[in-house]
Amino acid sequence: MNYGPLLFLAAFFALAGSWFGFVLTPQAQIGQLQPTNMLGAPTLYPQARPGLARQGLGVYRANGCADCHTQQLRQRGTLCDVVLSDTGTNIPAVITALLKVKPGLSGPAARQWLSVLPRPVLQGLTPAEADAAVRVLNGAGAKATVSIVPVGPDLARGWGKRRTVARDFLFDYPVALGSQRIGPDLANVGARQPDAGWHLRHLYAPRLEVKVSAMPPHRFLFEKRKIERSPSPDAMVLPRDLAPPPGYEIVPKPEAGALVAYLLSLRADAPLFEAPLTVIPAPGAAGATNAPAASGATSTNAAPTKAPAK
Amino acid sequence: MNPTASSEPAAAAGLGADEVGASEMDVSCRLPLLVLLTSAAAWLVIASGFALISSLKFHSPDFLAGPAWLTYGRVHPAASSAFLYGFCLQSGLGVSLWLLARLGRTGLAEGWLVTVGAMFWNVGVTVGVLGVLAGERTGFEALELPGYATPMVFVGYLLIGVGGALTFHQRREPRLYVSQWFLFAALFWFPWIYSTAQLLLVTFPVRGVMQSVVAWWYADNLRFVWLWLAGLGAVFYLVPKLTRRELQNRNLALFAFWLILLFGSWGGIPNSAPVPAWMPALSAVGTVLTTVALLAVGLSVWKTAPPGSPAGPVTKWPFGVRRQSDLSAVASAKAEAATALSAARGVQEAKRCPSQSGVAPARRSAPARRRAPLATALQSGARENLPLRFVRFGVLAFLVAGFMRVLGSSLPVSNVTDLTWFGPATDQLNAYGFFAMVVFGAAYGILPQLMGLEFPWPRLARAHFWLASLGVVLLAAPLAIAGVLEGLELRSPDNAFMDVVKATLPCLRLSTMGDLLMALGHVAFLANLAGLAARFYLARAASVFSSLTLDLYKQTGAKP
Numbered sequence: 106m107n108y109g110p111l112l113f114l115a116a117f118f119a120l121a122g123s124w125f126g127f128v129l130t131p132q133a134q135i136g137q138l139q140p141t142n143m144l145g146a147p148t149l150y151p152q153a154r155p156g157l158a159r160q161g162l163g164v165y166r167a168n169g170c171a172d173c174h175t176q177q178l179r180q181r182g183t184l185c186d187v188v189l190s191d192t193g194t195n196i197p198a199v200i201t202a203l204l205k206v207k208p209g210l211s212g213p214a215a216r217q218w219l220s221v222l223p224r225p226v227l228q229g230l231t232p233a234e235a236d237a238a239v240r241v242l243n244g245a246g247a248k249a250t251v252s253i254v255p256v257g258p259d260l261a262r263g264w265g266k267r268r269t270v271a272r273d274f275l276f277d278y279p280v281a282l283g284s285q286r287i288g289p290d291l292a293n294v295g296a297r298q299p300d301a302g303w304h305l306r307h308l309y310a311p312r313l314e315v316k317v318s319a320m321p322p323h324r325f326l327f328e329k330r331k332i333e334r335s336p337s338p339d340a341m342v343l344p345r346d347l348a349p350p351p352g353y354e355i356v357p358k359p360e361a362g363a364l365v366a367y368l369l370s371l372r373a374d375a376p377l378f379e380a381p382l383t384v385i386p387a388p389g390a391a392g393a394t395n396a397p398a399a400s401g402a403t404s405t406n407a408a409p410t411k412a413p414a415k
Numbered sequence: 416m417n418p419t420a421s422s423e424p425a426a427a428a429g430l431g432a433d434e435v436g437a438s439e440m441d442v443s444c445r446l447p448l449l450v451l452l453t454s455a456a457a458w459l460v461i462a463s464g465f466a467l468i469s470s471l472k473f474h475s476p477d478f479l480a481g482p483a484w485l486t487y488g489r490v491h492p493a494a495s496s497a498f499l500y501g502f503c504l505q506s507g508l509g510v511s512l513w514l515l516a517r518l519g520r521t522g523l524a525e526g527w528l529v530t531v532g533a534m535f536w537n538v539g540v541t542v543g544v545l546g547v548l549a550g551e552r553t554g555f556e557a558l559e560l561p562g563y564a565t566p567m568v569f570v571g572y573l574l575i576g577v578g579g580a581l582t583f584h585q586r587r588e589p590r591l592y593v594s595q596w597f598l599f600a601a602l603f604w605f606p607w608i609y610s611t612a613q614l615l616l617v618t619f620p621v622r623g624v625m626q627s628v629v630a631w632w633y634a635d636n637l638r639f640v641w642l643w644l645a646g647l648g649a650v651f652y653l654v655p656k657l658t659r660r661e662l663q664n665r666n667l668a669l670f671a672f673w674l675i676l677l678f679g680s681w682g683g684i685p686n687s688a689p690v691p692a693w694m695p696a697l698s699a700v701g702t703v704l705t706t707v708a709l710l711a712v713g714l715s716v717w718k719t720a721p722p723g724s725p726a727g728p729v730t731k732w733p734f735g736v737r738r739q740s741d742l743s744a745v746a747s748a749k750a751e752a753a754t755a756l757s758a759a760r761g762v763q764e765a766k767r768c769p770s771q772s773g774v775a776p777a778r779r780s781a782p783a784r785r786r787a788p789l790a791t792a793l794q795s796g797a798r799e800n801l802p803l804r805f806v807r808f809g810v811l812a813f814l815v816a817g818f819m820r821v822l823g824s825s826l827p828v829s830n831v832t833d834l835t836w837f838g839p840a841t842d843q844l845n846a847y848g849f850f851a852m853v854v855f856g857a858a859y860g861i862l863p864q865l866m867g868l869e870f871p872w873p874r875l876a877r878a879h880f881w882l883a884s885l886g887v888v889l890l891a892a893p894l895a896i897a898g899v900l901e902g903l904e905l906r907s908p909d910n911a912f913m914d915v916v917k918a919t920l921p922c923l924r925l926s927t928m929g930d931l932l933m934a935l936g937h938v939a940f941l942a943n944l945a946g947l948a949a950r951f952y953l954a955r956a957a958s959v960f961s962s963l964t965l966d967l968y969k970q971t972g973a974k975p
Contacts, residue, residue, distance in 0.1 A: 112591070116600045116676060120607065123680035126697065127632040128611060134691060136625040167550035169488020175834055179687050261908030269689040271624040279554035279616075280626045282689070286834045286905075289912050311476070317913045319920065321476040325483035 135271050144376040153276040154370045161367025164360045166279055168323065175283035176292040176371065180268035181257035183381070185235035190223035193246035202245035206238040225252070252383035265293040266374040267382045273373040288320055295372040304365040305357055310347055326361035329353055441865050443522035444513050447529035447578070448865060449948055451509030452858055454537050456941040458501025459851070461544075463934035465494035470930045473923040484548040492559040493547045499557060499637065500540045500568065503846060504605070505533070506854045507645035508575050511598040513861055514652055515579055518595050519586025525578050532574025539567030555616050555626070557634035562617040569609065576602050593668040597648030600676060601641055608636045624690055635683025638842055639820065642850040643675055643813070647712060649857050650810055654720050657803040657860065660727030663718035667711050674708035686826055687833040702824040709817040716810050720803075801876055805856030808884050812848025816841055819895065831906065836919065837898030844891035847933065852883060855940060862947060868954075871946035875939045882936030890929030897922035 140149045154162070165171065187206070192199045200215045207226055210218065226249065227238055235251045242249035255267040269292050274280045298304065306313055309327055311320040327341065332354050340354040349355050357365075376382045469491040471478050479485040516523045523529065543560030546552070551561035560568065579602050583595070612633035615621050621629060655662045662668065681701025684694045819841040822828045832838070859876055863869050870876055897919040904915040 112596060112599065113603070115673075116596075116603065119673065119676035120600075120604055120680055122677070123632070123636070123701075124607070124611065126681060127684070127694070128615070128629060131628045131690070131694060132615075132621060132625055135623065135628070136621050138623055166554035167489075167552065168483070168486055169492060169552065171554065172488050172491050177687055177689055177834070179830075179833075258906055258908045262912060271689050271691070273689070274627075275623040277623070278620050278626070280624055281554060282624070282627050284556060284685070284834065284838060285836065286901075286912075287916065315913065317917055319473065319476050319916060321472055321478075321480045321487050323486065324481065325486070 138272055138275060140275060141272065141378065144378060144381055148375075150375045150377065151273060151275050151373075154367070157363050157366040158370035159367075161363035161365070161370075162277060162279075162281065164326075164364040165281055165367055170291075171281040171283040173283075173285065173287035173320070174289065174291045175286050176274075176290065176373075177269045177282050178259040178265045178267070178290060178292050178373075179257055180255045180260060180380075182255075184229045184254050184256055185232050186225045186252045186254055186383075187227045187230065187235050187238045187242070187249055188223055188252050188383075189219075189226050189242060189247060189249045191248035192219055192222065193248060195246045198245040199242070199247045202241050202247065206241050228254075250383075253381045255380070255382055259290065263297065264290045265296075266384075267376070267380045269373055270377060270380045272377060272379070288318075291368065291371055292373050293371060295369040296374060299369060301365050301369060304368055305341065305361060306343075308361060308364070309341060309355070310343070313344070313347070323361075326364065327355050327357050329355050439522050440516050440520075441867070443526050444516055445865055447523060447526045447533065448509050448513055448861070449951075450530050450533045451505050451512075451575075452862070453941075453944050453948055454533065455502045455506035455509065455854075456858075456937070456944045458497050458505065458540065459937045460934070460941050462494050462498035462502060463930065463937050465490050465497060467927070467930045467934050469494060470923070470927040473920060474927065483550065489548050489550060489552070492552050493544050495557070496547055496559045497540070497544050498846065500543065500560060501537075503642060503850055504572075505536060505540075506858070507601070507642070507850070508572075508579070510649050510854055510857045510861070511602065511645055512575070512579050512582065513857075513865075514594055514598055514648060515582045515586075518588065518592045518652070519582060520588040521582060521586050523578060524581035524585050529575050529578035532571045532576075532578065534571070535567050535574060536571030539564050539569075539571055542567065553617055555612070555630040555633075557637055558612050558616060558630060562613075565613050565617070569606070569613075572606060572609070576606065592652070593662065593665055593672070594648040594652040596669065596672050597644045597651065600672070601644035601648065604636070604644065604680075605641055608633050608641075624688075627688065628684065628690060628694065631683040631685070631688070636680055639682065639845060640675060640679045642846060643679065646809065646813070646850045646853045647671070647675075649853050650712075650716065650806060650813075653802065653806045653853070653856060653860060654716055654810070657800075657806065657856075658720040658724070658726055660719055660724075663715060667715040667718075671708040671711035671715065674705060674711065678702075678704040679708065682820070682824065685833050685838075686824070686829040699824045699826065699829075703821055705817065706821050709814055709821075713810070713814050720807075722807070801873075801880060802856040802860035804880055805852045805859065805883075808880075808887075809849045809852035809856065812844055812852060812887065816845035816849055816891075819844065831902035832898055833902070835898035835901045835905075836894045836923070837902065840891045840894035840898055843894065844887065847883075848887040848891060852887070855879065855883065858940075858944065862944070866947055866951045868947060868951055870943045871950055872939075872943055876943055879936045879939040879943070882932045882939065886929045886932030886934075886936055888929070889932060890926050893922040893925040893929070897926075 140151060142148065143150045153159075189203075196216075196219070199219070200212060203215050203219070203226065204210055204212070207215075226242070227235070230238070232251070239249045239251055257268070260266065260268075273292070274282070303314060307315065307318075307320075308323045310322055310324075311318040329349050330353065332352055336354055337356050339356045341356065343349075343355065374382075376384070468479060468485065469487055472480075472487050472490075483489070512523055512529060540560070543564030546561035546564055547559050552559040553561060579598075583599060583602075612629055615629045616626055616633075620626060651662060651668050678701045682698050682705075684690065684698035686695045686699065688695055819837070823832045823837055823841060859870070900922070901915055901919050904910045904918065905912070
């Protein structure tokens with residue numbers, strides 16, 4: 106009647122199952138993940154963050170930023186847009202084709218419509234519908250393409266362009282996915298708010314930048330010191346009620362600089378095979394220099410310091 | 416059930432007092448258990464202090480924002496680490512060791528080893544929590560203690576665990592009761608998950624999101640599977656014991672055991688996770704299948720002790736009387752119980768409701784062996800049903816938290832509840848509402864018998880029950896509501912994020928009330944435990960002192 110060894114063995118196997126399933130198998134699959142080419146560009150993604158940003162991740166971890174901020178965007182699905190970028194030479198044929206795929210457009214209006222290109226002809230289609238429309242337009246000699254648009258509330262809120270995937274965190278330790286959104290998601294905060302000064306002011310006094318913020322101030326990342334000869338160029342510019350007494354200045358400690366470098370390096374919007382996405386240039390502004398950074402080669406996970414990766 | 420048992424008058428039925436070797440067992444368990452439970456209670460108070468600070472930050476973000484170590488991102492993990500490692504694991508081990516000894520009808524093997532292990536454990540957790548406050552947290556939920564604290568914690572666990580395994584091995588009762596299955600599995604599962612997580616996350620970190628996968632697996636196995644195994648092991652002992660009814664039934668309980676092992680351990684990977692889809696899917700399947708285990712546990716406890724039912728007649732539980740010496744021990748206990756009963760009846764009967772009158776006098780008999788019957792009868796009035804009340808609440812919270820976990824893992828719901836306060840609400844309800852409550856019940860039931868003393872402040876113990884249960888409800892319910900509201904609002908991108916957060920603040924502020932009540936309850940618990948220990952050791956010191964000085968007096972008195 107001695108069940109001891111039997112009980113032990115059975116429990117061992119039952120629990121070993123979960124270990125094999127959720128430790129060993131994932132390790133064989135995503136534990137071996139490698140950087141890969143971005144879609145449509147010969148750039149490797151992701152690239153390791155620069156050293157300062159990596160130190161910043163340590164500050165992020167130590168002060169529990171991940172307790173209130175996630176770095177994971179969800180995506181409800183993917184829709185397709187048809188974008189017309191060039192009319193070609195046979196304008197009347199293109200107009201006929203355009204009227205066919207885009208009902209509700211009259212002849213003269215269509216000619217007017219074609220004057221600003223590239224622009225989306227149709228939005229929110231399934232891949233099959235989009236392909237059909239592209240075939241009609243290209244058959245008329247125009248140049249139309251399908252662009253892939255990830256959708257979902259997180260993305261509509263402007264937090265990012267596509268869902269977060271495992272590859273985005275390849276070189277991070279620890280991976281700061283977070284589990285709760287007490288504050289906004291930070292997966293793309295570097296792209297959303299590229300101003301380092303804003304981040305420093307926000308860390309020093311969150312309600313200075315965001316009126317209703319519930320974030321605690323992180324003044325321990327800054328120091329108050331006496332102005333020696335001339336004020337430091339890094340000194341914080343603060344409103345009167347927060348400003349230090351005359352003769353003193355508030356400057357960020359190295360930790361604050363590192364943390365901001367890390368925040369600015371957060372940009373997970375590269376188009377990937379597992380999370381495809383096409384960047385639509387703004388109407389008539391194809392060559393604008395301040396276009397969203399996701400345009401092709403510049404959209405890496407690296408910090409905007411443009412430091413060479415690795 | 417033994418038909419003759421029902422005709423016998425109520426016999427000794429304190430926790431385990433009907434079995435032989437009680438005194439040997441008590442002596443061997445006394446110091447280790449006292450160390451484990453008292454330091455667990457101290458950690459609980461520390462944890463609730465930190466939790467209160469972090470909760471108050473939702474009232475005013477500027478509250479205690481100056482020093483780095485008091486920022487939310489350090490106080491919050493300090494609270495959860497102190498609670499998980501300082502209280503949950505430590506008290507769970509203490510109760511488990513006692514149960515393993517009791518159910519094996521043996522003394523605690525190598526009690527000194529357990530005491531030393533507890534010291535290692537406490538030093539490790541202290542170093543770890545200080546490390547978290549100094550900004551050395553690992554960044555993995557439920558594994559926040561920095562790497563340098565781990566060896567001490569792990570060695571502490573191994574020493575305590577060896578004591579448990581040896582106790583199990585040297586048991587004199589070859590038949591296994593359900594609780595032993597749960598406790599033994601828990602004893603064995605923690606070192607496995609802890610070493611896996613520690614090795615793969617801290618020592619030789621794995622790559623990328625694999626870290627999160629291991630961390631989720633570890634956190635879920637610790638916060639649900641381990642707490643369930645240790646807690647249910649105690650529940651399946653305490654409920655039949657405290658109601659003096661036979662467990663209904665063994666197979667149902669074992670069914671729950673296997674389901675928790677097989678499916679409960681496959682959980683924790685949220686649907687929002689940026690990992691291959693099979694992982695959250697498999698995790699959801701495993702979690703949903705634990706519904707059956709929840710139902711089995713609920714059914715088993717319900718059938719064993721329907722609420723409001725009178726106490727049963729089982730006196731020799733869970734196993735029959737085996738040896739002749741047992742019989743005589745039980746008989747002498749019975750005689751004492753009868754004295755206590757007749758003395759107490761006149762005083763107590765009038766106050767008592769009919770359903771309790773059958774229970775109360777009987778359970779009074781355990782301490783009655785050591786104290787004047789009447790005084791015991793008067794004092795223990797508060798104790799009889801208090802452990803049972805705690806355990807009942809715990810089982811209820813177990814069911815609610817378990818179903819919340821199932822809901823939170825299944826797809827349509829998790830789209831709303833993922834990344835909101837719903838997850839923390841489930842964790843807190845499971846850890847505080849289920850596990851801590853069961854441990855409180857066990858401590859209030861075990862310790863008086865173990866020490867041969869009543870708790871010094873029974874009223875405080877009763878207040879603890881109300882503070883703890885109200886506190887848990889006020890903590891978990893607002894958080895869950897806040898989570899659901901937040902999730903529903905965030906589905907529409909038209910709702911500005913900051914407005915949604917602002918709308919959840921009243922709920923978070925309400926939950927501070929729960930934190931406060933629980934903190935007060937925990938102080939009451941610690942006070943009672945420390946008071947009991949102080950009373951015991953003061954009495955012992957006094958007796959040692961008087962016996963020593965008696966000799967001295969005799970010698971000196973003889974000479975001049």
